[in-house]
Amino acid sequence: MAKVWCITGTSRGLGRVWALAALERGDSVVATARDVRSLDGLVQRFPGSVLPLALDVRDRAAAVAAVAAGAERFGRLDVVVNNAGYGLFGAVEELTEQQVRDQLETNLLGALWVTQAVLPVMRAQGHGHLVQVSSIGGVAGFALLGGYNCSKWALEGLSEALAQEVGPAGVHVTIVEPGPYSTDWGGDSAVWAPRNPAYDGLRAARRAAAARHVAVEPEATARAVLELVDMAEPPLRLFLGTYPYAIAERAYAERLATWRAGRALAATADGVARPAGAS
Structure with a gap:
């Protein structure tokens, strides 16, 4: 049976790739973008389905x-x-208040508002699948991406709780965590914090590391999604x-090692357990 999708951010990048893949196999798509004119090509190619x-x-x-x-x-x-x-680039010290607020408004609260809006629809129909687009940056932190990490880590926590709440109603939640793809995430759509010279060396090292990695075309993700x-x-x-995988496995190994090393110190904070109802 053909599916009905609603995808935010379909003007380009992963959202555009997934909308096109869904339409090509005969599904219907509610496609959203800030500039609706960017969707003209999809509408012309798939009249009635978009x-x-x-x-x-x-x-x-x-x-x-x-x-x-859409419903x-x-x-x-x-x-x-x-x-x-979108991506926000800059050291934590460099980020402006407005940049951080804007990042959270889009990457976190935007997903929350859409999620809240769609849940009554999915609950009434008895099924649905929410796909929350996070990032490997929602699993591990990266220097010069603290603001972006903040938005994606928050989205992951929100979505993990959400899955427990709506699962009994037949609504599934999946947190998708892409690696780097050759989208506009680091291009025109990105926001850059004012530069503090104290971090110029770190920036140069990060640029050199990024130059050694060949990003994959986003179309490669369509089959998996x-x-x-x-x-x-x-x-x-x-x-x-x-x-x-290597990044996540290393990050979790380090976390487990740190927690285990601190177990004796952590135990000093247990205090004395009191029986229920004791004053």
């Missing part, structure tokens, strides 16, 4: 309206992909590409 909507996910009321319009047009929403987002949404019991988390 509902193009202008949406700035930071606007909660607009997110509610977009979800309602009315197609009768249901099977898959909702919270993909809209299509198979993911077709699963009867999809996983809570899914890496896209093998690049994230």
Whole structure:
């Protein structure tokens, strides 16, 4: 049975790739973008299967309206992909207040508003799949990406709790964690903090490391995402590409080692347990 998708951030990048893949196999897509004109090509190629909507996910009321319009047009929403987002680059000390607020408004709160809007629809129809687009940067922290890491780590915690809340209603949640792809994430859509010379050496080292990595084309992710949404019991988390595995495995090994090394000190904070009802 063909699925009905709602994908935010479909003007380019991963969102565009996934919308196109869904449409090519006969699914329908509620496609959102800040500039709805960027969706003209999809509409012309797949007339009747695309509902193009202008949406700035930071606007909660607009997110509610977009979800309602999509559900009315197609009768249901099977898959909702919270993909809209961008990268914020800069050392933690360099980030401006407005840059951090804007990052969280888009990457975290934008996904929250869409999620809240769609849950009544999915609960009423008895099924649904929320795909929350995080990043390997939502699993491990990276120098000069602290603001971005903050938004994705928060999205992961939110989504993990969400999965426990809506699973009994037949709604699945998957946190998709891509590695680096050759999208516009680090290009025109990125935001850069004012530079402090104290971090210029670190910036140069990071640029050199990035230059050694060949990013994969985003089209390579389409098959995995299509198979993911077709699963009867999809996983809570899914890496896209093998690049994230070494990073995640190293990060978790280091965390476990740190926690274990501090176990004796941690135990000093247990205190004395009191029986229930004791004053």
